[in-house]
Amino acid sequence: xxxxxxxxxxxxxxxxxxxxxxxxxxxxxxxxxxxxxxxxxxxxxxxxxxxxxxxxxxxxxxxxxxxxxxxxxxxxxxxxxxxxxxxxxxxxxx
Amino acid sequence: xxxxxxxxxxxxxxxxxxxxxxxxxxxxxxxxxxxxxxxxxxxxxxxxxxxxxxxxxxxxxxxxxxxxxxxxxxxxxxxxxxxxxxxxxxxxxxxxxxxxxxxxxxxxxxxxxxxxxxxxxxxxxxxxxxxxxxxxxxxxxxxxxxxxxxxxxxxxxxxxxxxxxxxxxxxxxxxxxxxxxxxxxxxxxxxxxxxxxxxxxxxxxxxxxxxxxxxxxxxxxxxxxxxxxxxxxxxxxxxxxxxxxxxxxxxxxxxxxxxxxxxxxxxxxxxxxxxxxxxxxxxxxxxxxxxxxxxxxxxxxxxxxxxxxxxxxxxxxxxxxxxxxxxxxxxxxxxxxxxxxxxxxxxxxxxxxxxxxxxxxxxxxxxxxxxxxxxxxxxxxxxxxxxxxxxxxxxxxxxxxxxxxxxxxxxxxxxxxxxxxxxxxxxxxxxxxxxxxxxxxxxxxxxxxxxxxxxxxxxxxxxxxxxxxxxxxxxxxxxxxxxxxxxx
Numbered sequence: 001x002x003x004x005x006x007x008x009x010x011x012x013x014x015x016x017x018x019x020x021x022x023x024x025x026x027x028x029x030x031x032x033x034x035x036x037x038x039x040x041x042x043x044x045x046x047x048x049x050x051x052x053x054x055x056x057x058x059x060x061x062x063x064x065x066x067x068x069x070x071x072x073x074x075x076x077x078x079x080x081x082x083x084x085x086x087x088x089x090x091x092x093x094x
Numbered sequence: 095x096x097x098x099x100x101x102x103x104x105x106x107x108x109x110x111x112x113x114x115x116x117x118x119x120x121x122x123x124x125x126x127x128x129x130x131x132x133x134x135x136x137x138x139x140x141x142x143x144x145x146x147x148x149x150x151x152x153x154x155x156x157x158x159x160x161x162x163x164x165x166x167x168x169x170x171x172x173x174x175x176x177x178x179x180x181x182x183x184x185x186x187x188x189x190x191x192x193x194x195x196x197x198x199x200x201x202x203x204x205x206x207x208x209x210x211x212x213x214x215x216x217x218x219x220x221x222x223x224x225x226x227x228x229x230x231x232x233x234x235x236x237x238x239x240x241x242x243x244x245x246x247x248x249x250x251x252x253x254x255x256x257x258x259x260x261x262x263x264x265x266x267x268x269x270x271x272x273x274x275x276x277x278x279x280x281x282x283x284x285x286x287x288x289x290x291x292x293x294x295x296x297x298x299x300x301x302x303x304x305x306x307x308x309x310x311x312x313x314x315x316x317x318x319x320x321x322x323x324x325x326x327x328x329x330x331x332x333x334x335x336x337x338x339x340x341x342x343x344x345x346x347x348x349x350x351x352x353x354x355x356x357x358x359x360x361x362x363x364x365x366x367x368x369x370x371x372x373x374x375x376x377x378x379x380x381x382x383x384x385x386x387x388x389x390x391x392x393x394x395x396x397x398x399x400x401x402x403x404x405x406x407x408x409x410x411x412x413x414x415x416x417x418x419x420x421x422x423x424x425x426x427x428x429x430x431x432x433x434x435x436x437x438x439x440x441x442x443x444x445x446x447x448x449x450x451x452x453x454x455x456x457x458x459x460x461x462x463x464x465x466x467x468x469x470x471x472x473x474x475x476x477x478x479x480x481x482x483x484x485x486x487x488x489x490x491x492x493x494x495x496x497x498x499x500x501x502x503x504x505x506x507x508x509x510x511x512x513x514x515x516x517x518x519x520x521x522x523x524x525x526x527x528x529x530x531x532x533x534x535x536x537x538x539x540x541x542x543x544x545x546x547x548x549x550x551x552x553x554x555x556x557x558x559x560x561x562x563x564x565x566x567x568x569x570x571x572x573x574x575x576x577x578x579x580x581x582x
Binding site: 003007008011012014015016017018019023027030031033034035037038039040041042043044046049050051052053054055056058061063071075076078079080081082088090091092093 | 193194196197289290303329332333335395398400401402404405412416419420421422423424425426428429430431432433434435436437438440441444449450452453454456457460467469470471472473474475476477479510511512515526527528529553
C-alpha cells in the first residue's frame with residue numbers, strides 16, 4: 001500500500017500533530033519505507049492464528065473496594081501549565 | 095583501584111566493614127562523575143543534594159548495624175523515564191522539561207527502601223524511542239570505549255554511566271532491546287526481566303505490553319543483587335505477576351553442568367559482522383567447556399519480529415502518548431481553541447522520531463488498516479511466542495549475539511530510520527514473547543569496542559540466566575576491562 005502525502009496529513013490530524021509541508025514530504029517517504037518493510041508480514045499465512053495481545057495470560061485484577069490514601073489535589077495540579085481554582089484550565093472547546 | 099571503580103558487591107563489603115562511609119563514597123563518586131561528565135554526558139540531571147542527603151541516612155543505617163542491604167549507601171543512576179518524586183523527569187523530551195512527578199516509581203521506592211543513593215537521572219532516546227540515545231532533546235551521550243561512537247539506546251546514559259564508573263549500577267528500561275543493546279555496546283551487563291517480573295508503576299509508558307524495567311551493572315553478581323531488590327509483585331501495577339522471587343545471588347552460584355543451551359540458526363545470518371560471530375561462537379564453546387550441552391534450534395518466525403514490532407510498539411505508543419496534550423503537565427503552546435493548542439503543543443514538544451512513531455501507530459490503528467497491520471502483527475506475535483514455547487521444551491536457555499555489530503559513529507544511522515531499527519533485530523522478539531533476556535560482555539572488536547552475548551530464558555526463570563551468565567563471566571575477564579574515555 002503506497003502512502004500518499006494526503007494520508008500523512010490525515011494521520012497527523014488524527015494524532016493532533018501540526019506538520020509543515022517539508023515534514024509531510026519527509027514523513028511520506030520515511031513512513032512509506034517503513035510500511036514497505038512491515039508488509040513483509042504478509043508473507044506469513046496467519047489465517048488460523050489467534051491474535052496475541054499480551055505475553056502473559058492476564059485476567060482482570062480486582063482489589064477490595066476500600067479507600068486508601070492518594071495524591072492530594074495540590075500535588076495533582078502541581079505540574080499543570082495553567083491552573084485555576086482547583087482545576088486545569090484549557091482554551092475554549094466549543 | 096579507586097572506590098568508584100569497584101562493583102556493588104565489593105563496595106557493599108567495604109561499607110559494611112566501615113572501611114568507607116556512604117557520604118565519603120558518594121562524594122568520591124560524585125567528584126569522578128562530574129570530572130568525566132563533560133566527555134561522556136550520561137546525565138540529564140545530576141542529583142547531588144538528594145544523593146548526599148540519602149548518603150547521610152545510609153550512614154546512620156550502616157552505623158546502627160541493622161536493616162543493611164547490599165545496596166545500602168551505594169550510588170546508582172536512574173533512567174529519566176522513571177518517576178522520582180520532586181526530581182525532574184523528562185523522558186529526554188522537550189515535552190516534559192521541568193516535570194516534577196508527585197510520586198516515585200515502585201522500583202525507585204524499592205531502591206530507596208534498600209538504602210540506595212541516586213546520583214542522577216540518565217540520558218536516553220526521547221520517550222525511549224531509538225537505539226543510539228541521539229534522539230534525546232538534551233544532549234548526546236558518548237560511548238566511553240570510543241567517544242566518537244554512540245552508547246546505544248534507548249538506555250544510553252544508564253549504560254555509559256556504569257561503564258564510565260559514574261555510578262555503581264543503574265536502572266534502564268527495555269521495550270525492544272533498550273537495556274541489552276546499550277549494555278552490549280558499552281561492555282556491561284544488562285537484564286530485561288520477564289514481562290511482569292518488575293513493576294512498571296511510575297515508568298513513563300512507551301509500549302505497555304512490551305516495556306520492562308531492569309538492571310544495568312558492572313557484573314553478573316551486581317545484576318543479581320539489583321534483581322533481589324526490584325523484582326516482585328506490586329499491586330499498583332495490574333500487569334505485575336504474583337510469582338515467587340528466588341534469591342538470585344544463591345541461584346547464580348549453582349553449577350551449569352548439563353544445562354541445555356539452544357543456538358537458533360536464524361540469529362547467525364550471512365553477512366553478519368565476523369568479529370561478532372566469532373566472539374559469540376567462542377563464548378558458546380566456553381559454555382560447553384563449563385559443562386553445558388549445546389543444541390541447534392530454530393525460531394522460524396523471528397525474521398518477522400522486527401516488522402511486527404514496528405506495528406505493535408508504535409500503535410501502543412500512539413495511544414500512550416496521547417496524554418501529552420498540554421493540559422495536566424509538560425509543555426503547552428497556546429492556541430485559539432483546544433484542538434489548535436493540542437496540535438501546536440505536540441508539534442513543538444515531540445522530536446522527529448517520536449512524531450514518526452506516533453504517526454505510524456495512528457496509521458496502523460486507523461479505520462481500514464487495522465486488520466492489515468495491527469491485527470496481523472498480533473497474529474505474528476502469537477507465532478513468535480509459540481516458537482519460544484516450543485524451543486523451551488527442549489532447552490533451558492537460548493544463546494545469541496545481542497547486536498549484529500559493535501557501536502557505530504554518531505549520525506551514521508539517523509538519516510534512514512530503518513537502519514537504526516535493525517540494531518534491535520536480535521533483541522526485539524524477546525519483548526514480543528515477554529521472556530527474559532540478558533546481555534553480558536563476551537569480547538572486544540579489533541578497534542577496541544565491546545561485543546555482547548545475549549542469553550534468553552524461560553518466563554520467570556531469570557535465575558537460570560544469571561547462573562549461566564555468572565559461570566561464563568567467572569571463566570573470562572571481559573567484565574574487568576575498563577573503557578579508555580578517549581576518541582578513536
